[in-house]
Structure formats: C-alpha cells, structure tokens
Amino acid sequence: GAGVSQSPRYKVAKRGQDVALRCDPISGHVSLFWYQQALGQGPEFLTYFQNEAQLDKSGLPSDRFFAERPEGSVSTLKIQRTQQEDSAVYLCASSLYGLSSYNEQFFGPGTRLTVL
Amino acid sequence: DQQVKQNSPSLSVQEGRISILNCDYTNSMFDYFLWYKKYPAEGPTFLISISSIKDKNEDGRFTVFLNKSAKHLSLHIVPSQPGDSAVYFCALNGGTSYGKLTFGQGTILTVHP
Numbered sequence: 001g002a003g004v005s006q007s008p009r010y011k012v013a014k015r016g017q018d019v020a021l022r023c024d025p026i027s028g029h030v031s032l033f034w035y036q037q038a039l040g041q042g043p044e045f046l047t048y049f050q051n052e053a054q055l056d057k058s059g060l061p062s063d064r065f066f067a068e069r070p071e072g073s074v075s076t077l078k079i080q081r082t083q084q085e086d087s088a089v090y091l092c093a094s095s096l097y098g099l100s101s102y103n104e105q106f107f108g109p110g111t112r113l114t115v116l
Numbered sequence: 117d118q119q120v121k122q123n124s125p126s127l128s129v130q131e132g133r134i135s136i137l138n139c140d141y142t143n144s145m146f147d148y149f150l151w152y153k154k155y156p157a158e159g160p161t162f163l164i165s166i167s168s169i170k171d172k173n174e175d176g177r178f179t180v181f182l183n184k185s186a187k188h189l190s191l192h193i194v195p196s197q198p199g200d201s202a203v204y205f206c207a208l209n210g211g212t213s214y215g216k217l218t219f220g221q222g223t224i225l226t227v228h229p
Contacts, residue, residue, distance in 0.1 A: 004159070031214060042120075042205050042219030043160070050214065091159055099213045102148055102167070107159030 002026065004108035006092050012114045013082045021077045021111045025094030032075050033105060034067055035091040043091050049075060050098040082115045089113075119143050120208055122220035129227050135193040137223050139206030142187060146210035149182060150217070151191045154203045163204075164191070196227045 005024045013019050025032050031050055035043035036059075046065070048056040051072035060067070064083075069075040079086055089112050093105040121140045129135045137151075147168040152160035166173040166180045166189075173180050179192045189206055203224050207217040 033216070035217075035219075040221070042122075042207075042221050043217075044219070045216050048212075048214060048216060055214065056212070056216065093159075095215060100215060102165075102209075103215060104150075104162045104165075105215065105217065107152075107161070109157065109159045 004092055004094055004106050006090075006108040006111050008111060009109065010112050010114075012116065014116055015082060015084060017082050017115075018078065018080045019082055019113065021079075021090050021113070023075045023077070023092030023094075023108060025073065025075070025092070026096075026106055027073075029094035029096050029106075030098040031095040031103075031105075032069055033093040033095075034075070034077050035093065036061075037089040037091055037110070039088070046077070046090075079113075082113075084115050087113055087115045118221075119146075120206060120218050120220045122204075122206060122223050124223050125221070126224040126226070129196045129225065131198055131227055131229050132195045135191075135196045135200065135225055135227065137191040137193075137204050137206075137225065139189040139191075139220050140187060141189070141208055143210070144187070146208040146218070148209040149180070149189050150207045150209070151178075151180060152205045152207055152219075154205065154222070160205060160207075193225075196225075198227045198229050201225055201227050 034046040037043040045059040049069040089110040150165040151163040154160040
C-alpha cells in the first residue's frame with residue numbers, strides 16, 4: 001500500500017502488561033512521528049525520528065514509553081507495565097523531508113490501546 | 117496549559133450553507149498552520165494550510181484565514197456537503213526545524229442534507 005500502516009489496529013492489555021505497536025511509514029520518508037490521542041482530545045506529540053535517529057522524545061509521558069526505528073524505516077513504540085491512563089489511540093505519521101517545518105505529515109489509521 | 121484551542125466541540129450546518137471552524141492559539145512562535153480532517157477509525161488527513169506570511173489561502177471550497185494579531189485561525193467550507201461531516205483539527209507548527217505539530221481538541225462537523 002502507498003500509505004502509512006499501523007499494527008495492530010486494536011490492542012487490549014491487562015494492566016502491567018507490556019505492549020509493542022508497529023508503524024510502517026511511506027517508503028522513502030525521512031521523518032517519522034508518534035502521537036497519542038486521548039478520547040475527545042487532539043493528538044499530542046510523543047517523539048520524532050529523522051531516519052534512525054531519535055531527535056526529540058520530549059513528549060514521552062514516562063520512562064515506561066520507548067520508541068525505536070533501527071533501520072530508518074519501520075518504527076516500534078513500546079509501553080512497559082501498561083497503566084489505565086495509557087489507554088488512547090496511538091498515531092504514527094511520516095513526512096518526506098527531515099529538516100523542514102513545512103512538509104505534510106501523512107498519518108496512519110492508529111492503534112487503539114485499551115488497558116483494563 | 118493548552119497552547120491551541122478549538123472552543124466549539126461540535127457544529128451542525130445545513131447542506132449548501134457555510135461552515136466556519138475556529139482555532140485560537142497563545143504562542144507567537146507558531147509559523148505554519150494546518151487543518152486536518154478525520155473520519156472515524158482513520159488517521160487525520162491534510163486539508164489545507166497557511167504560512168504566517170499570509171492571511172488567506174483558498175483551495176476550492178476550503179479557505180483558511182489567519183489573523184496573527186488576534187492569534188486566530190479559521191476554516192471556511194462553502195458550500196458544505198454531507199461528505200464534509202468529520203472531526204476537524206487545527207494543527208500548528210513552530211519552534212522546531214522538523215515540523216512537530218501541536219493540535220487543537222477538534223470540532224465535530226455535521227452537515228445535514
């Protein structure tokens with residue numbers, strides 16, 4: 001497919017469980033973003049990769065959240081010891097260029113995480 | 117401390133009329149302004165944008181207005197169509213070299229036939 005894909009689309013976890021969320025960006029896109037969208041809110045920035053380098057992780061809410069993009073394409077967002085407040089839709093976005101404020105971000109459909 | 121606010125959670129409009137969605141921001145560092153549209157179970161899709169050096173940008177039925185002195189952004193859709201029914205987010209960029217976006221809370225637009 002030509003767009004950003006994410007898997008799984010839905011994930012239910014018991015509190016305390018670890019989860020891993022995958023993002024496949026558009027091929028060739030340099031930039032990759034993760035956002036968290038709580039119910040009834042807009043997406044909030046979590047972290048940014050330029051190729052394999054994680055240049056900004058200022059939005060990660062705690063040290064239980066970890067993201068990687070080891071080969072500069074697929075990215076994984078891992079949440080350890082999930083808590084109920086982690087329940088949200090996790091959105092991945094990619095854009096073609098790196099250092100550019102003005103290039104469009106293309107979003108995936110998101111992974112809806114529910115922590116029981 | 118919300119830097120970007122969409123004060124109307126929802127808007128209902130008759131088909132053919134104008135829809136006006138609003139967005140207010142507090143930080144002057146924002147220099148590029150976007151509107152995204154989101155359907156249920158899908159990711160946001162880009163609709164239209166404007167840079168801080170302009171005050172209006174038009175694309176078909178969609179026009180974005182920027183009032184920098186008031187720190188206010190609006191999206192006009194005319195004429196509105198039932199297929200426009202979705203959640204609309206304003207998203208602002210500024211302060212980074214790579215395009216980190218700060219989103220509003222969203223406005224649910226319903227266009228009635």
